[in-house]
Amino acid sequence: MKLSIVGLLTGLAVAVFLCGPGYAQEDVSRFPSKPITYIVPVTPGTGTDLSVRLIAKEAEKFLKQPIVVVNKPGGALTLGTAAIATAKPDGYTIGFSGGPPLFLTPLLEKVPYDPIKDIRTIMQYGGFNFGVYVKGDSPFKTFKDLIAYARQNPKKATYGTVGVNGMPNIMMEEVAKREKVQITHIPFKGTSEGQTALLGGHTIFGAGDFSASLVEAKEIRLLMMLKDEPSAEYPGVPTLKELYNLPYPMSITIITQRNVPDAIVKKLDDAFAKAMKEPAFINGMKELQLPIIYRSGKELDPYVLQSYNYFSKALKEMGAIK
Amino acid sequence: MDFFSNLALGFGIALTIKNLSFCFLGVLIGTLIGVLPGIGPVATISLLLPTTFGMEPVTSIIMLCGVYYGAMYGGSTTSILVNIPGEAASVVTCLDGYQMARKGRAGPALGISAFGSFIGGTLSIIGLMLLSPLLARMALKFGPPEFFALMLLGLAMVTYLCRGPVLKGLVMALAGLAISCVGQDQISGTTRFTLDSITLMDGMGIVPVAMGLFGIAEVLTNLEQIVKQDILAERVTGIFPTLKDWSDSMWPIIRGSFIGFFVSILPGAGTVIPTFMAYTVEKRISKHPEKFGTGAIEGVAAPETANNAAAAGSMVTLLSLGLPSSVGMAILLGAFIIHGIQPGPLLIAKHPDLFWGTIASMYVGNVMLLVLNLPLIGLWIKILKIPYNLLFPLIVLFCFLGAYSLNNNIYDVLVMIIFGVFGYLMRKYEYEGAPFLLALVLGPMLENAFRQSLIYGDPFIFFNRPITAVLICVSLFLLISPLFKTFSQKRKTIEKVLEEGE
CATH class of the missing domain: 3.40.190.150 (Bordetella uptake gene, domain 1)
Structure with a gap:
């Protein structure tokens, strides 16, 4: 019985293939x-x-x-x-x-x-380990420190992401709104351009993807993970969910x-x-x-x-x- | 000393039979893809990357680096022989290289490219080896405003790129900037002037445009004139550069090495900008700038040296910070990581065998490339003896293949054809392609850096940062100096007329 159904279907498929338009869909099994x-x-x-x-x-x-x-x-x-x-x-x-x-x-x-x-x-x-990070020798040890700086220096806290209205950009602006601080977004073409600018001191912090090797070498320091659940790779770094109850799907x-x-x-x-x-x-x-x-x-x-x-x-x- | 024992360790690794053969394979593939227009080192390395998974990391990196710098050797060949840039980094070589070939001096042009590449390559490896960490830190000083100033300086070089009137060069540069706006803007993602074409969302491809403007346009122009080829072919004299060629090229090669190495360290500079810079500097300081564009050997030696020096220079930030300065380097970064090695500040300490092995292999690879390329010159020159009714269709065929192979996209071929016709019309009305192409390369970077700088909210940002201020002043000087020349010439004529009048 099973066999005959298969046979029937095959026959049907062949028929469709033969009668169909010049370019019938490719045989799925192949x-x-x-x-x-x-x-x-x-x-x-x-x-x-x-x-x-x-x-x-x-x-x-x-x-x-x-x-x-x-x-x-x-x-x-x-x-x-x-x-x-x-x-x-x-x-x-x-x-x-x-x-x-x-x-x-x-x-x-x-x-x-x-x-x-x-x-x-x-x-x-x-999944991702996105984060908010500063240069290794930055005075900011926690995300609170960064926000405190932004509060005292409106618009001076510049940050790099990979584009306007990318998720890091939107979430950072949402955080800034909740904290009632003004931060300045500078979009870069890619993660490495953004990190280069951070290491050169052209931005105060970065948000989004980062090189694990730079964290390991203590060239950059993570202040917050842009994740819903804590990261096994970076224990002890608080998540966006913990600090602000914002999702990061x-x-x-x-x-x-x-x-x-x-x-x-x-x-x-x-x-x-x-x-x-x-x-x-x-x-x-x-x-x-x-x-x-x-x-x-x-x-x-x-x-x-x-x-x-x-x-x-x-x-x-x-x-x-x- | 520690340094020599490290280098000895490196050579110990690079000189094993296995690594030597993969180094040779890498530089051989590099030379070949360099010669073929269209397919470049970036595409090749990404295609080869999966095949290296089973290899030892150091062997794989040695081979892939070989492809990268090997391509810089091959790129000049088609520029010189048939006016088609093999890579974007060889566009400038067309200017004088092809003119040399037309005068029957293709041999010396190819010869000086090979020797220049060797010297530039070797000098810059020494720089890479000794100065990497230090220079990488300095490159970080370049933020968006500095980049904007650097790109502006690049654009100001247009005044030295053209043979004819400066005004026509500037018109072409503006046209190039306008065309560079096509595509998705990298800051906000808005699409501009794409006519709903997905191909144009990426912007006008540099390579199809270059092949159209130089290669296709050259064929079209020649079809119109009845070129007496026998003159061209018979006057081919000598394969090697003469003593005079050497004395003319010695300083351009040394300067080209330095410019190529140092400029390419800056993130984003890549290998194209240093070649344009090297050419401009030579023309600026030359005692006979009028010879540039008519087949001056300096105009071949400097950029061809610079692009090889740049190949090593662009590795500086990758090896010491783990940050790629160009697309090619980003792919190489991928190769490192896939083999479980994180390039970055800890690379030299954690994987000394890999770092020093790769450096040593680059010395070896450059010697291989020289030995490989010199005998090929005799073979390449024979191409010029192919009758034009066979050669022209072949050139067109290779351009089509090259343009298609970039993204396997037929519309890239269409872009090339359109720019071929555009290039033909430009030649008829004596406008030049190089300023157009330079502006097309620099345009998006110039715009991004400008917009990023303005976000800082200070309109004087371009003047109160020292590097930026200096670069902008030099650019202004470059733009204005041809005017002074015209003024002083006019004054002389007026004085002459006055004297004669008295």
Whole structure:
């Protein structure tokens, strides 16, 4: 009986294939039959970029096709995200997402994609250790010290992030509003440019991604983690949630075009989930000081929608959008 | 002394059979991708990176660094022979290199590039080895206002890049700045003038534009004229630079090494800006600036030395702070981290074998490159003997392949064709491509630094910081000095007329 259903379905599939338009959809069972492009909307060399390279290398073993990592940085991550959203829905273009280009930037800027209608999430394999940090020799030992300085010196507390209306920018402005202080935001093209400016004393603090090696060498000091839960890698550093009860929904996920068939998404999800168990990936993530977390696409799509609605409400309350 | 034992340790690692062969492989691949227009070291290193996962870290880094500096050797070849810049860092080499080739002096031009590259490469490794931590700290002094001033200085160099009237050069620079606004603005993410094209969201690609303006336009122009090729081919004399060439190039090579090394340390300067600077400095201090643009060997020696020196210079901040100063370095940073090594202030202490092994391999690699490139010159020159009815279609083919291979995007080819036609029209009306291209490279950086500086809220920020003030004064001087020249010439003519009148 089971066999006959399979036979029937195969027959049906063949019929569809033969009768369908000139380019019938590729046979899902043969996916992937050519290299997969993995778009990363941040500059190469950052922690997130390297995590992609780590998992891509392991997933190649299970997909039996090369995965080509392509960096498309710029525009608060929307440039690369747009490239994923507008790709052919055949599963051969996937990409990295940290969250904000899906539920934050589209609320604020006109972007050439609809995060809910054009994108679906394949899976999540990691989280972030974003933080607020100062130079190693800075007099500020705690986040309170920094706020006290900002209170006494309006607009003098300059901080660098990777773009206007990125999540670090919005959250810092929210904190400043609650503390009733004025801080000055200076956007940079990438994490390394921002850190270079911090080390050179051109900004007072930085918010967002950072190099673990600079923390280890005591060149920069973390004052607060931009996370919901405390960080195992940086114990003792308070989180944004603890200090201000603000959410910071960021995760390392793999996304693709909305119309990619379920069967292909499942294949990709399985392959990447297997890749997560490889020792090379686990050790690499440890080296990068990034936490490993798995969630399936089924759980994540509602999460994106929920965050989208949350920020839509929050931004309206802040007066950033109408 | 500690230093010599470290260097001995480095050579001990670099001179093993395995590391020597991977170093050779790296520089060989580097030379090849340098020669091919389009595909550059950044793309190549990212493609090769996954293949190095199984290797020992030091072997992998030695090979990938080899690709990076090897590409700087190869980049000059197509610039000189057929006026197509192999890399963005070889655009300036087209100006005099191609003119030398047209005069039958392609051999000396290629020869001086190879020797200059070797000297520049070697001198800058010494700098990298001895001065890294110190220089990296100094580079940090460059904040947004200093960057703005540096980019302004770069733009002011336009006045020295053009052969014809300065005004026409400035017009082209303005056009370049205007075109550089196309794309997503990096500060707020707003898209500008993209006509809803995803390709244009990234801005106009430097390499397709350069291949169009120089390569395609060159072919189009030549199609129009019946060039007597036999003259060109038969006059090819000598492969090696003559004694006079050497004496002309010696100081440009030394100055090029210093400019390339020190400028490239500044984050964001990359390898393009130092080459333009080296060329400008030579033209500025030359006793015969009128020869520049007509095939002056100094105009080849200085920038080709500078781009190799810059390859080592840009590693300074990466190795001593873990902060990449350019896209190429960012990829190399990725290579380090993927092998479990965090470049940064602790790199030399924690992984001395890797640091010194890589440095030593760079000396070895530069010798390999020289040995590899010199015999190739004879082969390259033969390209000039290919009949034009075969050579031109081949050039066009390579330009198409190169433009497409950048992002596997057919629209990059379209951009190249459009700029090819634009370049052809520019030549007809005697406008030059180099100022346009320089402005296109500098435009986005200039704008970002300017806007970042203004956020500090002090309009005088460009004048009350010493580095910024000095750089802006030098830029103003560069912009105004051609005017004085015109004035003094006019005065002389007037005086002459008056004298004759009396």
